[in-house]
Amino acid sequence: MVSDNSCGDLLPACNGEGVTITFLEQVLDILLEYILKTFDRSTKVIDFHYPDELLEGFNWMLDEQPNTLEDLLVTCRTTLKYAVKTGHPRYFNQLSTGLDMVGLAADWLTSTANTxxxxxxxxxxxxxxxxxxxxxxxxxxxxxxxxxxxxxxxxxxxxxxxxxxxxxxxxxxxxxxxxxxxxxxxxxxxxxxxxxxxxxxxxxxxxxxxxxxxxxxxxxxxxxxxxxxxxxxxxxxxxxxxxxxxxxxxxxxxxxxxxxxxxxxxxxxxxxxxxxxxxxxxxxxxxxxxxxxxxxxxxxxxxxxxxxxxxxxxxxxxxxxxxxxxxxxxxxxxxxxxxxxxxxxxxxxxxxxxxxxxxxxxxDIFKLWLMWRAKGTMGFEAQIDKCLDLSDYLYNKIRNREGFEMVLDGKPQHTNVCFWYLPHSIRHLPDNEERRSLLLKVAPQIKTRMMSFGTTMVSYQPQGDKVNFFRMVISNPAATQEDIDFLIEEIERLGQDL
The missing domain is CATH 3.40.640.10 (Type I PLP-dependent aspartate aminotransferase-like (Major domain))
Structure with missing residues (x-):
């Protein structure tokens, strides 16, 4: 455990080798623990807190005097605790998802080279x-x-x-x-x-x-x-x-x-x-x-x-x-x-x-180049084909499922699958302004609950005259059919009483 050393004891300080190695090893331990949690489906995608809660709950202020290395390690742990696990197999919120180990190693290398x-x-x-x-x-x-x-x-x-x-x-x-x-x-x-x-x-x-x-x-x-x-x-x-x-x-x-x-x-x-x-x-x-x-x-x-x-x-x-x-x-x-x-x-x-x-x-190049060397073009091909296969799987699961309605007819063109979830309260209403005004609120409410529970994340938005719908995207090679099944069931669970 790093004692009350400050950053002034790290290299290039004279005789700073030992403190530096110990500090970086402990940072690495924090990172490795986070990586393992990222791929553990029993962990939350996000431990969500509102901005004022995070601002008031922790000391983020910049001080005149240096903090100890132990303080820095605590802050590193806290930062990752409330970070969104974008590599989690059930994170579908953005187009950029996943956490590739070779790409991560390459990023560490380029940060070390710092050129x-x-x-x-x-x-x-x-x-x-x-x-x-x-x-x-x-x-x-x-x-x-x-x-x-x-x-x-x-x-x-x-x-x-x-x-x-x-x-x-x-x-x-x-x-x-x-x-x-x-x-x-x-x-x-x-x-x-x-x-x-x-x-x-x-x-x-x-x-x-x-x-x-x-x-x-x-x-x-x-x-x-x-x-x-x-x-x-x-x-x-x-x-x-x-x-x-x-x-x-x-x-x-x-x-x-x-x-x-x-x-x-x-x-x-x-x-x-x-x-x-x-x-x-x-x-x-x-x-x-x-x-x-x-x-x-x-x-x-x-x-x-x-x-x-x-x-x-x-x-x-x-x-x-x-x-x-x-x-x-x-x-x-x-x-x-x-x-x-x-x-x-x-x-x-x-x-x-x-x-x-x-x-x-x-x-930015070394991450891509090293991953390409590791996977080969065929490895990238398999990874991409898998994601598109999963989007087909999702589409086929929900297109005729009660309570779901597709935004577009036909198979998805990419991994984007756009759909509405219709709670029981509006499922049998005629397609009119009243129904659309109620449907407008469904996806935001489910998303709010989704983030509160921290179980999964998927984006929503309106498009033209179409009120808020879920936009599912898949680009994480860690995702499986079981994760798609979980998402469908979680949306149903979170929206059943709306």
């Missing part, structure tokens, strides 16, 4: 692994020989922003120096079911949210190509410049895959940049059974792909892949001579920092 991804000279192996992995990902998209470029970013929202940024630069390179005032009014197009990051990126880049046109979707959440073409022509008639179409491969709520081939034909016809937001669906490229859902992605100019979602890589791990080599560099480079000296002794193409928006960039 930056902007130059080869300070991150030689990591830079090379990023180069190799991005090339492999481009090959899997279908670009010949893995041609093109790419960058790992802090998340799918930033990857999508990169796509808008370079699409604008490709059409109007003068915007880099002169700004938006020097170019015509630009219009981007995306589906009404797409991720909010497209509008957020347009706001950040000065295009404006009014410069993003939302395209109608069919009943299953896919872009209607005819409406896309109509809106492009409408923008041109107004004197605006259509420059960017975002096609989604795996929407956040329905898991819909836009018709990429038809969209590519329209983009080619009107000379508009085609971006594929496959943050959620990109992992299906690893599966021979399911990759057809991304047919046409190879015709895109850029693709967002988040391995931290369907592939279970620890957060964060998001890639922006670009078909044209050199575009990222030309768009973003500032030639800072204190980092990117032109007379270094090695091939300067491996200094990747000048094509990134960031200066400091976290090492």
């Amino acid at each position: 930056n991804m902007f130059t080869y000279e300070i991150a030689p192996v990591f830079v090379l692994l990023e180069y190799i992995t991005l090339k492999k990902m481009r090959e899997m998209i279908g670009w010949p020989g893995g041609c093109g470029d790419g960058i790992f970013s802090p998340g799918g929202a930033i990857s999508n922003m990169y796509a808008l940024l370079i699409a604008r630069y490709k059409l109007f390179p003068e915007v880099k120096e002169k700004g938006m005032a020097a170019i015509p009014k630009l219009i981007a197009f995306t589906s009404e079911h797409s991720h909010f990051s497209i509008k957020k990126a347009a706001a950040a880049l000065g295009i404006g949210t009014d410069g993003v046109v939302l395209i109608k979707c069919d009943v299953r959440g896919k872009i209607i190509p005819a409406d896309l073409e109509r809106r492009i022509l409408e923008a041109k008639q107004k004197g605006f410049v259509p420059f960017f179409v975002n096609a989604t491969a795996g929407t956040t709520v329905y898991g819909a895959f836009d018709p990429l081939v038809a969209i590519a034909d329209i983009c080619n016809k009107y000379k508009v940049w085609m971006h594929v937001d496959a943050a959620w669906g990109g992992g299906l490229l690893m599966s021979r059974k399911h990759r057809w859902k991304l047919n046409g992605a190879e015709r895109g100019n850029s693709v967002t792909w988040n391995p931290h979602k369907m592939m279970g890589v620890p957060l964060q791990c998001s890639a922006l892949l670009v078909r044209e080599e050199g575009l990222l560099q030309n768009c973003n480079q500032m030639n800072a001579c204190y980092l990117f000296q032109p007379d270094k002794q090695y091939d300067l193409s491996y200094d990747t920092g000048d094509k990134a928006l960031q200066c400091g960039r976290h090492v």
Whole structure:
């Protein structure tokens, strides 16, 4: 047990080796205990407390004087006690779930190395692994020989922003120096079911949210190509410049895959940049059974792909892949001579920092690369196919089950399964405004009870004219059919008296 030492006794303090090793071993014990609890189905997914309870129940204040190492260990235990176990087999709340042991080990290693991804000279192996992995990902998209470029970013929202940024630069390179005032009014197009990051990126880049046109979707959440073409022509008639179409491969709520081939034909016809937001669906490229859902992605100019979602890589791990080599560099480079000296002794193409928006960039690549080495492509394929099989299992269990009603007809496109639970009190009411107003409250009430008991977690939301429904997503390879059965029965238990 660490005594009353403070952090000042840890390395690099003189003779701090023993205290440091003891402290880190005890931290590791806390982490290992948490990992074992994460996979123990008898433990809670969450020990939920309201914000004021956590703020008042513990001392989180920052002090003038150093705390003891024992105090720090107590805080570490407390922090994990109230953390959500996102790797728990019954956590289905977000698109990013699971806890991969190899990915975790890789994260520990990169934190220990504590380096930056902007130059080869300070991150030689990591830079090379990023180069190799991005090339492999481009090959899997279908670009010949893995041609093109790419960058790992802090998340799918930033990857999508990169796509808008370079699409604008490709059409109007003068915007880099002169700004938006020097170019015509630009219009981007995306589906009404797409991720909010497209509008957020347009706001950040000065295009404006009014410069993003939302395209109608069919009943299953896919872009209607005819409406896309109509809106492009409408923008041109107004004197605006259509420059960017975002096609989604795996929407956040329905898991819909836009018709990429038809969209590519329209983009080619009107000379508009085609971006594929496959943050959620990109992992299906690893599966021979399911990759057809991304047919046409190879015709895109850029693709967002988040391995931290369907592939279970620890957060964060998001890639922006670009078909044209050199575009990222030309768009973003500032030639800072204190980092990117032109007379270094090695091939300067491996200094990747000048094509990134960031200066400091976290090492995200090692988690993905080490997991890929551990599993092989076939291992990822099996993991992904299992998750999609589980979504089919859930769909088949509830589609004709009393008290459940599907939001969409037909099998799920991805692992998203959207459904309502109907308590006995409203089960036989006619479909009218009164029934919808009652149904609106059901999912939030069940979710509140779910978090209070801590047994499982699943998300809910409205969509258009559809009131709150459960959106089940499966990306955790630890989940089993028994966990799906538990979720169904738990929803019934928690909602039976509503």
